[in-house]
Every structure is written in C-alpha cells, then in structure tokens.
Amino acid sequence: MESENNNEMSRTAPMLEAVNLTKRYDDGVLALDNLNLRVFQGRTYAMLGANGAGKTTTINLFLNFIDPTEGEARVAGIASHRDPLLIREKVSYVSENVMLYMNFSAVQNLDFFARLAGKSKGCGRDECREVLRRVGLEDDCHDRKLRTFSKGMRQKCGIAIAVIKGAPAILLDEPTSGLDPKAAFEFMNLLDSLRAEGRAILMSTHDIFRAREIADDIGIMKEGRLVMQRSREELEGENLEKIYLDYMSGLS
Amino acid sequence: MIGIIVKKELYETLGSKKFHISFAVCSVLILLAFYAGIRNHQSNVERYEAAKADNLRKLEGLKEWHEVENYRIFLPPRPLESLVGGVSNDIGRTIVIQRGNELEAEGSRFGDDPVFAVFGFLDLEFIFQIVLTLFAILFAYDSVNGEKERGTLRLTFSNPIPKSSYILGKWTGSFVAVCLPLMIPLLIGCLMPPVLGVVLSGGEWLRLGFVILSGLLLFGAFLAMSITVSVFTKRSSSSFLVLLVIWIFAILIIPRTAVVLAARAVETPSVDELAAKKSSFARQLIMEDREKVDGYRGSGNRDMEVMMQEFQEFMNGIQEERRKKTDEYNARLNEERRNRQIVQEKTAFGLARISPSATFALAAASLARTSLDQKERFLGEAGRYQEAYGRFMLDKTGIASGLRVIRISDGDREDGEVKASIDPGEIPVFDFHEVSTAECVKGSIPDMGLLLVFNLAFFALAYFRFLRYDVR
Numbered sequence: 001m002e003s004e005n006n007n008e009m010s011r012t013a014p015m016l017e018a019v020n021l022t023k024r025y026d027d028g029v030l031a032l033d034n035l036n037l038r039v040f041q042g043r044t045y046a047m048l049g050a051n052g053a054g055k056t057t058t059i060n061l062f063l064n065f066i067d068p069t070e071g072e073a074r075v076a077g078i079a080s081h082r083d084p085l086l087i088r089e090k091v092s093y094v095s096e097n098v099m100l101y102m103n104f105s106a107v108q109n110l111d112f113f114a115r116l117a118g119k120s121k122g123c124g125r126d127e128c129r130e131v132l133r134r135v136g137l138e139d140d141c142h143d144r145k146l147r148t149f150s151k152g153m154r155q156k157c158g159i160a161i162a163v164i165k166g167a168p169a170i171l172l173d174e175p176t177s178g179l180d181p182k183a184a185f186e187f188m189n190l191l192d193s194l195r196a197e198g199r200a201i202l203m204s205t206h207d208i209f210r211a212r213e214i215a216d217d218i219g220i221m222k223e224g225r226l227v228m229q230r231s232r233e234e235l236e237g238e239n240l241e242k243i244y245l246d247y248m249s250g251l252s
Numbered sequence: 253m254i255g256i257i258v259k260k261e262l263y264e265t266l267g268s269k270k271f272h273i274s275f276a277v278c279s280v281l282i283l284l285a286f287y288a289g290i291r292n293h294q295s296n297v298e299r300y301e302a303a304k305a306d307n308l309r310k311l312e313g314l315k316e317w318h319e320v321e322n323y324r325i326f327l328p329p330r331p332l333e334s335l336v337g338g339v340s341n342d343i344g345r346t347i348v349i350q351r352g353n354e355l356e357a358e359g360s361r362f363g364d365d366p367v368f369a370v371f372g373f374l375d376l377e378f379i380f381q382i383v384l385t386l387f388a389i390l391f392a393y394d395s396v397n398g399e400k401e402r403g404t405l406r407l408t409f410s411n412p413i414p415k416s417s418y419i420l421g422k423w424t425g426s427f428v429a430v431c432l433p434l435m436i437p438l439l440i441g442c443l444m445p446p447v448l449g450v451v452l453s454g455g456e457w458l459r460l461g462f463v464i465l466s467g468l469l470l471f472g473a474f475l476a477m478s479i480t481v482s483v484f485t486k487r488s489s490s491s492f493l494v495l496l497v498i499w500i501f502a503i504l505i506i507p508r509t510a511v512v513l514a515a516r517a518v519e520t521p522s523v524d525e526l527a528a529k530k531s532s533f534a535r536q537l538i539m540e541d542r543e544k545v546d547g548y549r550g551s552g553n554r555d556m557e558v559m560m561q562e563f564q565e566f567m568n569g570i571q572e573e574r575r576k577k578t579d580e581y582n583a584r585l586n587e588e589r590r591n592r593q594i595v596q597e598k599t600a601f602g603l604a605r606i607s608p609s610a611t612f613a614l615a616a617a618s619l620a621r622t623s624l625d626q627k628e629r630f631l632g633e634a635g636r637y638q639e640a641y642g643r644f645m646l647d648k649t650g651i652a653s654g655l656r657v658i659r660i661s662d663g664d665r666e667d668g669e670v671k672a673s674i675d676p677g678e679i680p681v682f683d684f685h686e687v688s689t690a691e692c693v694k695g696s697i698p699d700m701g702l703l704l705v706f707n708l709a710f711f712a713l714a715y716f717r718f719l720r721y722d723v724r
Contacts, residue, residue, distance in 0.1 A: 063410050065724045085412040093410035099403030101260070103267040115256045116411040161407070171410075 013077060014038035015169045015200035016045075016062060016091075020071035023057050023224075031057040033224040034071070039217070041168065044191065044201040046211035048244055049221035055204030057224075059171045062202070063093060075169060089118060092167040096174035098158030102147035106132055106157050109146060110164055117165040128164070135160040136186050152183030159190055170194060172203040176210055188214050212240050220247050253417040254424065261425020265391065266433070274387050279437035281383055285374050286441030289334035290448045292373065296329035296361075303346065311676040317648035320674070323349050325637055325682035327357075327630050330621065331450050336377045336463055338613075338622025341368065347634045351642035354530070354582055355634050357627060377616050380467030381503065381609050384434075385474045389495045392426050392478035394488035396718065401488055409723045419479070419718040423711055426475055431468055438464060455689030459619045462693055462700070466619070469703035470612040474499075476710035477608075483717045506607040514600035520592040526585055533581050537574045544570055597624060605699070608706045615699035619692050633684050640680045648678075 016039035023032040032054040039045040047055045060066050061073040064084035072079040075087040100109040107128045114123040123131070132142050135156040146154065155175060162170050172191075176184040188210055195201055195216075205211050211218055218235065220228040220243070227247050235243075265271050307324045314320060324346045333340040344357025362369035372378065396419075399405040408418070442460070445452050452460070478495055485491040550562050604610035617623035687695075 060724060065406070065409065065722070085414065088410060088412040091410065093407065095403060095406060097403055099407070101264055101404060103264050108263065112256070112260050113407070113411065116253075116408060116413055118412060158407075165411075 012040075014074075015041050015076055016171075016202050017074040017077075018058065018061075018071070019074065021058070021061060021068055021073055022070040023054075023061060023066065024069045031224050032061070032068075035224075035226050037219055037226060037229065039169070039200045039202045041200050042195060042198045043216040044195050044203060044214055045217045045219065046215035047202070047204045047219050047221055048206070048208060048211055049204075050206075050248060052223075053221040054224040055221055056173055058221075059093070059173050059202070059204060062091065062171055063088065090167050091169045091171055092162030092165045094155070094158045094162050094170065094172045094175050096177050097151070098154045100146050100154065100157060100161075103145060105143045105145055106137060106149070106160070107142050109157060110160055113161040114164050117167075119164075123164050131160045131164050132157070135163065135190055152179050152187075155179060155183070155187060156190075159187065163194065168198070169200045169202070172201065172205075174204055174206065176205065176207055184210065208241050208244055220244055222247060253413055254421040257413075257418055257421025258425040258428065261422060262429045265426065265429035270390065271429070271433075274390060275433055278379070278383060278387065278434060281374065281379050282376075282434070282437040282441050283444075285376050285379055286335065286444045287448075288374055289376075290331070290445055290450050293329060293331045293334040293450060294448075296334065300326055300329050300345075308676045311674065311679075314674050315671045317645060317674055320645070320679075321350075323641070323679065325349055325634055328684055330456070330686075331445060331452055332456055332459060332463075332620040333622050334373075335375055335460065336616045336620035336622055337373050337375045338377070338617035338620055338626075339624055340620075340622040340626065341373070343627045343630065347630070349634065349638050349641050351638065351645055355631055355638065357630055357634075376463060376467065377613060380470055380616070381612060384467065384471045385499060385503065385609060387430060388471050388474035389478050389492070389499060391430055392475050393482055393492045393495050395422055395426060395479050396482040396714075396721070397485055397491055398482070398488040400723065405723045415719050415721065416715065419483075419715050423476060423479055423714070426479070427472055430475075431471065455692075458689055459621075459692055462696060463616050463619050466612050466615045466696065466700055466703060469700060469707060470608055473608040473703055473706035473710060476707050476714060480710045480714040480717070483714045483721060502607040503609050507604045507610040507613070510603035510606075510610070511600045513603060514596050517599055518592055518596040520596050521589055526589055529585060530578075530582055534578060537577055541570050541574055605702060608703060611699045611702045611706070615696040615703065618696040618699065621687060621692060625687070625695075629687065630684070633682075637680070637682045644678075644680055648674075 016037075018035045018037045021032055021035040022030075024030050035054070035058060037045065037047075047053075047058065049055050057066070058073070061068055062075060062080055064073075064080040064087065067081045072081070074080065075090050078087055078090075080087045101112070104112065107125065110128045110131065111123055114128075115121075129139065129142055133139070137153060137156050137160070141149070141153065146157065149157065159175075170191075175191075176187055179187060184207075191201060191203075191214055195214075203211075203215070212235070215232065217229065217231050218240070219226050228243065303324070303326055307326075310322070311320060327343070327345040329345075341361040342363075344360050344363070346359040347355050347357050349355075394401070396405070399408070409415075477498065478491070481491045481494050481498070482488070485494060545567075548563070548566055550559055553559060553562070601610075601614060605614070614623070618625075
C-alpha cells in the first residue's frame, strides 16, 4: 500500500520545480524574476527565449552553481541550495558545447564521469560501449581521443555521460546549438528515448521547431520572466513560431 | 572522490604532449647533470691529487726545514659538490701555510677557469631551481581557470563532488603526475656514481636524498602557487603571465635584491680596506722593530757562532712579539669584519627566504656542504693546522717565523758527510674534518620546513579561494 502511494507520489510530484525563483546578480541585474515551473517524470520541458532571457540562469540555479536571491529550485523536492551535493546526484547536465577531456578517449571520459557521479567502480568497458552505441557513436570511435571528435560526436558523448549517470532528471542547455540537422535529429530521438524511460528533461533552446517536436511543455522566457507556458496539447493547431515572435516583439 | 580526481590528473597529464616533451627534456637534463657532475668530480679528484703530489714534490731535495716555503693544504673535493654546486666553485681550494701568515683560500674553480663562471654548471640545483619550477608553472598555470575556460569544470561540478576534494585532488594529482615519472631519471642518475666508479658514503646518499626531497618541496611550492594563481585569475593567459613575473622575481630578483639590501643595511669593510689597515699596522710595527734592531747590542762575545745565536734569539723575540701583536690586531679586524659579515649574511638570507627558490638553494647548499660555511670551515681547519704546522717547524728549525739568520754553506757538513734531505712525510697531514651528516641535515631542516610552509600556505590560499569559486 505504502509502495503504491510512493509510486503515486513520484508520478504526481514534480522532479524539477522552480518556486518563485528569483536571481539578482551582485551588479543589480535581475536575471530571473519569480519563475515557477514544473517538470514531471517522463516529460520534457523546453524553455524558449532570446539570449539573456534567464534560461541558463535557471539551469545554473537547479545545479546550484549560483544561489537564488529568492525562491527555490527543487530537484525531487529538495531545494538545490540546501543540499547541492545530493541534488547533483539526481540531475545530469549537458551543456551547449560539451567539452570533455580531449586527451581521453570516449570510454575514458565516460568512465571518469561515471565515477564522479558516484559509481565507485566506474562503468565497465562493455557498459560504456553499449551506452556509446546507444547514443549513436560507432565502435571505431570509442577508443579515439576526444580531440578528434566533431561537435556532434562530443554532444553525443555528453549525452552518453548523462545516460550512464542514470539520474532521474536531465538539464540541457542549448543542446542542439551548432549541430547539423542530422545530428540534431539523432540527438532529439535520443532525448525522446530518455523521456520514455521516465526521465524528467528540462531543456533550454532557441530551436522552436525541435522544441515543438519533442517537448511536452513549452515555456517562453523574456527578460527573466516566464511569459508563456503551455502543454503540447494546448499548443495543438497553433503556430508556435508566431506566438514566440509575438511575445518577443511585445505584441502578446 | 579525491582518488578519482588524482587518477584523472595522472591520466590527463601523462597522456599530454606537453608532459612527453617536458619529461624528455627534464630526463636528459637530470642524467646530464649526474654524468657531468660525476665526471667533474673525477676531474677535481685528479687535480687535487696532482696538486698534493706537486706540493710534496717541491720539497724533494731540500736539506733544511727552513727552506720549506709555500707549503699548501688543499680542500678535498666531494661528489655532492659537483651535483649541487652552491658556492663551492667560488671557494678557494688551497691555502699557503706559513707560521704567522694570514690565511687566504685561493685557487677557486671559477678563478682558475673563468669560462665556467660565465654560465655556471649544469647541476641538480639548476635543474630543480630553474627547470622544475618552470615545469610546475607550465603544468598548473591553467589547472582551474583552464578547466573553466574549456568548460569541463561545469560538467565536473554537475556531479556530487565537494570543492575541497576537487582542489586537493588537483594538487595531489599534478604533483604525483610530474614527480613520479621524474623519479625514473633521478634514480638512474643515482646509479651513475657507483657505475662510473665514484663511491658515495651512506651519509652522502642520505644528504643527496634530502637534496632531492628539498627539490620536490620546491616543485610542490611552485605547483601550489600556480594552482593558487589559477584560482585567483579568470583567464589562463593572465595566470601564465602573472606566474612568469612571480618566477622572475622568485628566481632572479628577490635573492639578488636581498643581498644588495643587506649590503646597504649592514656595511662591511672590504678586504682591500682591511688589507690596507693591516699593512699600515705592520709597517708601524716594523718601524718600531727596526729601532730595536738599531739599538741591538750583543753580549760582547766575539765568537761568530755565539754572536749569530744571540742575534737569532733576539730576532726571534722581536718576531714573536710582532707576530703576536699582528695576530691580535688582524684577528680583531677579521673578527669585526666577520661579525658584520655574519649579520649581513643573515639579513640577506633572511630576506631572500621570501623566495622559495632561494630557500631551496640554501637548504641544498647546506646539505651538499657547499654553503658559505664551507669556506669558514676550511679557513678554521687551516688555522688549526697552521698551529700544528708552526709547532712542527719550530721544532725542526728552532726558528719562530719570518726573518732568519742563515749561514750559507755548500750543503756538506763540516765533518765531510753529505747532509740528508728532509723527509716531507714528517710534515703533519692536513685532515679536513667535514660537518657531520646529522649536522648538515639539521642545518637544512629550517629551510626544508619553510619550503613545506610555502606548500601549505599556497595550497591553503587556493583551497579557501576555491571553496567560493564560481565554477560556471
């Protein structure tokens, strides 16, 4: 009975939650203003917005790279600034430009970050290879130094690190920026499969079409505020690009 | 968690081209330093033996002990001197011994072969002080800000890793990654002396071990300093520039400035000034003695032998009195100068110790017995020997020192027998007593301790700053 309640809780409680989240930097700039959003398990949330809208700040707050001025960024119900190490066990992070250790091979990078994530014995060679295959990296590049990888390959490696960590939440900061269409398509497919596994995904992006394609919920941010938030269902039949441009130009 | 970072640093460093090139350069330099040092020592031993033999050869055939002139003693060469030069190449290695003369060490390596003074020798001191400190900077100048620039710091800290573990792992990993491989050429270098026929005593091995340990502490200090600067600066290019300036100050400017400042703070009369004073005093005494000689009246005995005997005794008395006065005066001047020098040296070394490299140089020189103390010790030992030599010569000649009344003969005795040559083997042997190994190590402990403090202080700075570091 208790187990059923827990399962119910995990289905209903958000994995990632911003509650009145506000960040004002020391120089007085208000980067984030009273943000409220929720990302549930098995769902993808895409934050759209121009540069400086507060998307990366939101991700930094969830990772507790910075402390909030007000409000909380919660991961599995825990405020990130209260127990940063614990919340970092529960989130994986993929940046815009995945920069790994260039003198390491893909397998070595995976092993190192798996150990950092808390796997005391790292990932076994077979496990590493399996994950690398899953993210679309062929066998012949598993032992190649990262310095020989293209940006797309590095992004795949980055997502492989997120996969191998096995965290229930994934934060992605402009993950498809600079990727060619094929690589971006593959990347999105991969995210889709992770969502299907039950991970909660929060993604910042400029790419309206990819967001529309993959996200269950879409939020538009402008000058630190979440100005629009709708689910995929609510956006059915609407022109997201027009909505976005209207918000950006101040028409909405 | 620290272990993971250490392992990563090890792999990352050992796999980099930067490491391969610097390791190759350093290995070659270390091996060259050992090889050149040993060959240099062997050549010094040959010179030493040749000079000693020549010193005795000059006495061959002499019939009278009073004919012995310019008898020399020599500072024996030691293997560690060639590996850690210190001031050993500037110290005079021989002293002319005569009763009553002022001791002066002459015949330094740089004095005899000035070409070596131009660029100095390649020794372990040079490698640790110049090469390894530069490598420490090269390996750690971007250890934190470089990771931030490359974006790996963000990814790393998106994992549950405490900042304290990260920075500790960084320092340990960088230190082990460079030092451990360098142990290979150092150990091979240590094998060279026995292979090339130079036997090191247990004490010498121990002192060499401490020299290497001091070098590693110096490397650690520069590594910690580089990490600190890397934490305090945003860009790796800035940290490199800052570290280069610090390096120039630590290696080149601080030690030299310390000496100049100490010289200004504590004025010490020059050797020439001292010599002028001594000479003036000696002239004054000679004038006084001349008056005494002018007023000399013998006992009136007309026997030539008796007259000569009386005059010799009179002269001996004058000489002895003058020698005593001169010795006292010179000793007072020398002591005053030496006391000022000691204060000056202490001031200079104290100021220079702001620099870890100067601290290392002092520790290494103390361990290798190539510090300034060695010169004082040589002069001190020579002084003691001079007394023994003086007693021996007085016993043999009956003449105190200086002027002698010599009766010139054809070398044959009046009874017709040919006089036998003197036996140089009778001259007391100069045995240079070295500072014991325990004293050497004890003397270097404050400097080694200071190097450890540099390590801890720089690391503490990096550590506490990194706890508040913005990893974005």
